Amino acid sequence: MQLFTFLSLVGGALAAASTTVTFRLPATHQLPNPFGLPPSTHATLTAAGLRLSAPLTTSNTFVFHNVSTGSYLVDIHCPTHAFPPLRLDVSPSSTSGTSSGTPTEGLKVQAWETYRGNDWDNKGEVLPVLEGGVIEVTKVLGQKNYFSERSTFSVFSILKNPMILLGLVSMAIFLGMPYLVNNMDPEMRAEWEERQKSNPMNSLMGGGASGQPGAANPMANFDMAAFLAGSSSKKDNNGNGNGDSRPEDNGGNGGNGGKGGKESRKKR
Known part of the structure; x- marks a missing residue:
């Protein structure tokens, strides 16, 4: 009799230290028909040394039984859609608890969005917890594309x-x-x-130019390098130098010819 009483007390204590948590997938803009999800869709509840799995029910829910106190990582695995990871905290209920937690069978359930690769204390948006430990997952990241x-x-x-x-x-x-x-x-x-x-x-x-067929093209002898350097072309300089020297040479030769003629006349 005493053994039966002891076992009943232990069972009641264990039952009081665990609760049932349900995740529900409502119809949203990203997921208008949750009933069309593949039957292989399931959710996992992961903690240090613990891993629980729950399949997708006909009412689009994932039900986890006998969830004890602790902090868990919730992942929803679906072949067609991607869901964000969640953080679930189950702690003893107290009067000083926050409004985001709902006492369920002596335990308080809280849920947030979390981010992979960041600190565990870096919490995201708070998810409301309904009566009976029901949490609605309204955010869907999008559809998965395996083929292009x-x-x-x-x-x-x-x-x-x-x-x-x-x-x-x-x-x-x-x-x-x-x-x-x-x-x-x-x-x-x-x-x-x-x-x-x-x-x-x-x-x-x-x-x-128009009307002058024999006129030279003014762009034919244009020197772009000389123009950019700020000096005239070498061809123009050579032409001007030769033109200036020829009259002087011709004049000098003419003068010498005149003097030679006078000297020859005097000798005669």
Whole structure:
């Protein structure tokens, strides 16, 4: 009799030191139909030397029985969707507890979002705990993509390139301009030709000014290096030097010729 009483007391103490925690997946914008999750979806409750697992029920919940006091890491494993990790704390209930915890069978249950790779005390957003230790997981990170779509070839994707569009427009102008000129009014065509002749770019690119076929191109002997250095070209300097020396040499030779003629006349 005494042994039976002792065992009942021990069982009651153990029952009072554990509780049941339920995680529920409601319908959200990221997960509009939780009933479509694969049946292999399950949640794990991990602590030092302890690992509990709960499958997904028909009511979209994960039920963990006999959860004792401690701090746990909650992971929801799903082949199609990714869920954030959670932190679950189960502690003895007290009157000084915070409003985020709900006493359940003598224990207080609290839950937060947590971050992998950070300090365990770095808690995220607080998750509300409903009556009976029910915690709703409303945040879904997104769907998992295991395959990438094969890229397809499309002519429209090439035409969307700005460089291709610019080349097509330039080609259309280049090919269509002769037809436009041939279909112009004779008076308008003559006026257009006169404007083309008076264009200063034609004199630079065509080899001479308008109306002067034999005129030299002023850009033919342009020395870019000398222009950037701030000095005139060597060719121009040599030409100016030779031009200045020739008259003096000719004059000197002419003077010498005159003196020689006078001396020969005197001798005669």
